[in-house]
Amino acid sequence: MSAKVLERLCDAAGLRDLHDKVLEGRRLTFDDGVRLFRSRALMAVGGLANLVRERKNGDAAYFVRNMHLNPTNVCTVDCKFCGFYRPYKHKEQGWTWGLDRCLSEVRARLDVEPITEVHIVGGHNPDYPYAFYTDLIRGIRDLDPGLHVKAFTAAEYDFFSRRFKKPLDDVFEDFKAAGLGSLPGGGAEVLVERVRQEIYRKKIPAERWLEVVRTAHRHGLRSNATLLYGHIETLEERVEHLCRLRALQDDTGGFMCFIPLAFHPENTELAHLPGPTGFDDLMTIAVARLVLDNFDHVKAYWVMVTARIAQTALNMGADCIDGTVVEEKIVHMAGARTPVGLTMDALLTLIREAGREPLQRDSLYNVLHRYESPAVA
Numbered sequence: 001m002s003a004k005v006l007e008r009l010c011d012a013a014g015l016r017d018l019h020d021k022v023l024e025g026r027r028l029t030f031d032d033g034v035r036l037f038r039s040r041a042l043m044a045v046g047g048l049a050n051l052v053r054e055r056k057n058g059d060a061a062y063f064v065r066n067m068h069l070n071p072t073n074v075c076t077v078d079c080k081f082c083g084f085y086r087p088y089k090h091k092e093q094g095w096t097w098g099l100d101r102c103l104s105e106v107r108a109r110l111d112v113e114p115i116t117e118v119h120i121v122g123g124h125n126p127d128y129p130y131a132f133y134t135d136l137i138r139g140i141r142d143l144d145p146g147l148h149v150k151a152f153t154a155a156e157y158d159f160f161s162r163r164f165k166k167p168l169d170d171v172f173e174d175f176k177a178a179g180l181g182s183l184p185g186g187g188a189e190v191l192v193e194r195v196r197q198e199i200y201r202k203k204i205p206a207e208r209w210l211e212v213v214r215t216a217h218r219h220g221l222r223s224n225a226t227l228l229y230g231h232i233e234t235l236e237e238r239v240e241h242l243c244r245l246r247a248l249q250d251d252t253g254g255f256m257c258f259i260p261l262a263f264h265p266e267n268t269e270l271a272h273l274p275g276p277t278g279f280d281d282l283m284t285i286a287v288a289r290l291v292l293d294n295f296d297h298v299k300a301y302w303v304m305v306t307a308r309i310a311q312t313a314l315n316m317g318a319d320c321i322d323g324t325v326v327e328e329k330i331v332h333m334a335g336a337r338t339p340v341g342l343t344m345d346a347l348l349t350l351i352r353e354a355g356r357e358p359l360q361r362d363s364l365y366n367v368l369h370r371y372e373s374p375a376v377a
């Protein structure tokens with residue numbers, strides 16, 4: 001979209017002052033973030049977000065060749081938004097894989113696809129010994145030393161620290177020694193106490209999530225950050241969440257990427273809620289891109305928002321679409337209709353059709369592979 005058209009769209013939406021702020025690279029306030037959401041002017045807000053996205057990442061659309069590993073879905077936290085977990089008192093209804101099973105899942109993947117990352121998340125399951133986690137990380141690296149292990153959310157690290165009575169500092173040092181590469185962004189949900197009290201009372205509060213992540217960053221580990229949106233949170237609470245992440249990033253610089261996670265209600269205690277719309281998905285990605293001025297990357301996670309929305313988002317603030325992902329369980333057990341994985345061809349086509357350049361990255365956003373444009377027919 002031309003600069004003139006964007007200016008007119010912003011004028012028409014009453015967002016001229018925010019247009020000027022973004023063009024001048026000035027930081028948006030909490031109130032500005034709320035105004036962007038409330039304007040419902042998707043073309044104006046998406047256009048501004050696209051400007052920032054291109055300023056930071058040009059035409060690049062990053063993806064990673066990865067797999068997800070969920071060793072267990074048995075969990076003591078009972079979050080109302082989760083369709084993946086099985087409560088500890090009914091643990092026979094869930095799974096608790098041992099080391100051999102976990103490693104055989106990774107081995108099976110390596111046999112068919114040259115993945116570079118294993119993303120591990122699980123329930124808070126008290127049945128594992130401490131050594132399981134470090135052996136798992138070490139075992140994966142032994143299978144292929146080139147594999148990056150992106151493992152466990154801040155909420156899980158808090159669980160490990162309490163369960164095994166070890167200071168967080170020791171946990172991070174032990175896991176790093178085993179080969180941990182970085183942390184995924186989960187477990188943050190909405191960094192607002194009211195929302196926690198309503199739907200995930202037993203999970204760590206915002207202050208603790210931020211403290212665990214701050215500690216990980218202090219140990220030289222990079223991480224992502226997520227927001228679970230489209231349930232009971234208000235738009236103000238979404239912006240508050242973004243502002244809290246931005247403040248931590250100002251201090252540590254340890255976040256790589258922000259990922260808005262679209263709530264999927266099926267098979268959860270919140271099944272009566274409709275979940276977010278496509279409009280909401282795109283607005284949330286765009287506003288996040290504009291408020292999180294100190295994050296390099298914003299991911300449109302196709303597994304949650306669908307490949308079509310993720311593709312559109314590549315022109316409204318997002319520069320990353322996660323990856324090939326294999327065997328996603330968390331949202332598929334909550335009713336997601338997207339495929340459990342995308343082939344490389346499908347991923348490349350999706351990116352190119354959006355007018356972007358597909359770049360295969362490693363887990364720290366170093367470019368591993370550039371793809372030639374396909375011959376024009």
Ligand code: V47
Nearest residue numbers: 081082083184185186187224228261262263264334
């Ligand atoms: O923390 C749980 C979310 C998260 C539901 O860092 C749900 O690259 C929607 O964090 N509907 C785990 N979301 C997944 C996650 C993630 C995913 C992809 C990439 C990265 C990354 C991180 O999934 C949880 C929670 O917020 N979640 N249940 C649900 N019903």
